[in-house]
Amino acid sequence: MPNLLKLVLCCCVFMLASCTNLKKNPQTLPKGLYIDKNVTVPNTVKLRYYIPQTAQEFKFFAPWRGVWVEPGPSYVKGLQSALSVRFTDVKPLVPNVDDDFAWLLVLDPEWEPENGNVTLTVKYRLLGIDGKVLIKGEEKSKASLGDLADTAAFYNTTVETSVRIAVHMLNNLQPSPEKFGKLAKISSLDLSLLADMKEPISTGTGFFINQTGDILTAAHVMDQCLITKAAFGDKEIQVRSQFSSHLLDVAVLKSEFGQVPFLPLRAGDDILLGEPVANVGFPLQGVLSTSANLTRGNLSSATGITGSMGHIQFSAPIQPGSSGGPVVSDAGEVLGMAVSTLNINNLIEKGIVPQNVNFALNRSYIRKFLDKHKIAYSTLAAGKTNDANTANQKALSAVVKLSCYQ
Amino acid sequence: MKKIIILFMMLASSMSVSATSLPMFVVTTFEDEQEAQFVELLQKQEALANVSHKSYGAPIRLMVSYHHEATAGGSVASFTTLMMSASSLGVIPVLENNDFVVSYQLRVQSKTIASFSYVINTTDAISIYAGRQTKFSPKVQAFVDSTPAKFAADLAKDAAFKALTQEYEFYFGKQ
Numbered sequence: 001m002p003n004l005l006k007l008v009l010c011c012c013v014f015m016l017a018s019c020t021n022l023k024k025n026p027q028t029l030p031k032g033l034y035i036d037k038n039v040t041v042p043n044t045v046k047l048r049y050y051i052p053q054t055a056q057e058f059k060f061f062a063p064w065r066g067v068w069v070e071p072g073p074s075y076v077k078g079l080q081s082a083l084s085v086r087f088t089d090v091k092p093l094v095p096n097v098d099d100d101f102a103w104l105l106v107l108d109p110e111w112e113p114e115n116g117n118v119t120l121t122v123k124y125r126l127l128g129i130d131g132k133v134l135i136k137g138e139e140k141s142k143a144s145l146g147d148l149a150d151t152a153a154f155y156n157t158t159v160e161t162s163v164r165i166a167v168h169m170l171n172n173l174q175p176s177p178e179k180f181g182k183l184a185k186i187s188s189l190d191l192s193l194l195a196d197m198k199e200p201i202s203t204g205t206g207f208f209i210n211q212t213g214d215i216l217t218a219a220h221v222m223d224q225c226l227i228t229k230a231a232f233g234d235k236e237i238q239v240r241s242q243f244s245s246h247l248l249d250v251a252v253l254k255s256e257f258g259q260v261p262f263l264p265l266r267a268g269d270d271i272l273l274g275e276p277v278a279n280v281g282f283p284l285q286g287v288l289s290t291s292a293n294l295t296r297g298n299l300s301s302a303t304g305i306t307g308s309m310g311h312i313q314f315s316a317p318i319q320p321g322s323s324g325g326p327v328v329s330d331a332g333e334v335l336g337m338a339v340s341t342l343n344i345n346n347l348i349e350k351g352i353v354p355q356n357v358n359f360a361l362n363r364s365y366i367r368k369f370l371d372k373h374k375i376a377y378s379t380l381a382a383g384k385t386n387d388a389n390t391a392n393q394k395a396l397s398a399v400v401k402l403s404c405y406q
Numbered sequence: 407m408k409k410i411i412i413l414f415m416m417l418a419s420s421m422s423v424s425a426t427s428l429p430m431f432v433v434t435t436f437e438d439e440q441e442a443q444f445v446e447l448l449q450k451q452e453a454l455a456n457v458s459h460k461s462y463g464a465p466i467r468l469m470v471s472y473h474h475e476a477t478a479g480g481s482v483a484s485f486t487t488l489m490m491s492a493s494s495l496g497v498i499p500v501l502e503n504n505d506f507v508v509s510y511q512l513r514v515q516s517k518t519i520a521s522f523s524y525v526i527n528t529t530d531a532i533s534i535y536a537g538r539q540t541k542f543s544p545k546v547q548a549f550v551d552s553t554p555a556k557f558a559a560d561l562a563k564d565a566a567f568k569a570l571t572q573e574y575e576f577y578f579g580k581q
Binding site for chain 1: 429431435437458460461462463464465466471473474475476504514515516517518519570573574576577578
């Protein structure tokens with residue numbers, strides 16, 4: 001009898017699994033949905049769509065199944081499949097690329113897991129060539145997750161919501177070459193129409209490296225930004241990335257701040273262990289004060305964590321948001337730029353509580369990067385003047401707060 | 407003459423790219439013992455000789471994962487054989503037909519610069535009393551073991567990887 005029970009349970013599990021891992025056909029319309037007979041399908045209206053980067057890349061590791069679960073990449077695949085059946089020219093929007101559009105679909109997907117199901121909610125706006133909203137709305141779809149290792153729930157909910165959005169757009173606007181034949185350049189698009197400008201998704205720090213307002217920061221601060229704003233004094237302006245290196249985790253931003261105080265890099269490559277340093281940044285925005293924070297410590301090591309490249313270790317405390325901040329000597333020369341800290345969570349699991357172990361990109365590599373891209377900067381020989389207070393003030397005067405919007 | 411010099415420079419640059427083995431931190435979703443063997447297989451590829459699962463701080467990261475993907479025909483076969491298995495009280499096994507996918511993702515810091523997936527279609531006979539199997543069948547294991555060479559070959563042709571190699575040489579290569 002217990003074996004029979006086990007068998008029945010196994011059957012139920014297998015049957016459930018076989019339902020949750022089957023992908024929906026993007027060509028099929030959900031029950032009760034139809035496309036108006038006056039609408040040509042596939043339609044030739046030139047459609048581009050925008051999904052925030054964090055949503056596109058959203059994934060998590062399910063340790064109990066040993067698999068990566070990828071709602072974001074599934075969304076990208078499902079959306080493209082559902083739209084390409086109904087539109088002949090549909091692609092994701094790539095900012096600053098020579099492309100144009102007649103319709104621009106702005107999507108904001110959110111997933112909510114509950115009791116073995118996932119509910120996908122997609123808020124959307126369709127913009128015309130003048131940036132005005134043609135249609136907006138919200139679609140929801142729910143599916144059973146089943147086994148996370150081969151679930152099709154994320155793909156299927158995407159297909160269902162995307163088909164509904166596509167049909168809604170087609171039926172309501174009845175696009176034809178006469179009505180929507182005019183195109184607008186993506187390069188001339190005001191990106192703030194796409195981004196949620198109410199609140200930044202992340203913040204970081206940068207500092208001026210020359211008088212003309214070029215800002216040095218960590219590349220990962222800019223990674224997911226559609227729009228980056230730099231705040232200096234009481235002024236906040238939009239800035240753009242000029243050059244970046246993900247390998248070094250460094251970027252230079254072009255700003256319109258003119259005649260600004262800037263920090264020189266220390267000349268030479270020597271590293272003096274134990275040398276006092278200060279780090280300036282804008283950590284934990286929304287929790288700590290909006291003015292710059294200054295912390296002090298020492299240069300602790302000439303190298304970083306095993307396998308790292310071009311890092312030095314310092315002990316001045318840093319927090320999220322400090323990335324890109326200068327690590328300066330008591331003479332006000334830049335010795336490095338804060339890029340990372342130890343992953344405390346992993347070490348705490350092993351019973352280790354690390355203290356003040358932070359890493360900065362060594363100034364030698366900053367100089368090499370700036371030389372490569374012909375960006376102006378100045379150098380100062382080590383230890384000409386040693387006045388910590390003056391150096392601190394100098395560093396505080398040259399930092400900017402960076403806010404990232406999507 | 408100018409064309410010959412340019413051609414020579416291009417060849418020299420492509421040769422230097424293939425000779426460099428970038429230091430990488432590798433993470434896989436394989437079980438511990440399987441992971442160690444898999445990393446050894448990766449290290450046998452010239453371009454991947456410097457991968458290590460101990461270089462925690464390396465900015466270049468290789469993430470290797472695997473998953474099963476249901477096929478439409480496979481799901482029908484699985485359901486049919488499940489019914490037969492149930493009616494025979496589990497004597498007849500359930501036949502499962504899936505795509506087995508091994509995915510490679512190459513990242514620099516948090517930015518993905520290249521990703522490749524390799525797929526094999528598999529059919530397995532599973533006893534409904536056996537529970538979920540974590541060990542690969544010999545066919546799947548052989549497929550998994552063959553992917554490092556395929557990945558290395560694909561990587562060698564990848565423009566973003568070539569650019570990364572040149573950038574690595576510029577900043578960290580022998581002066």
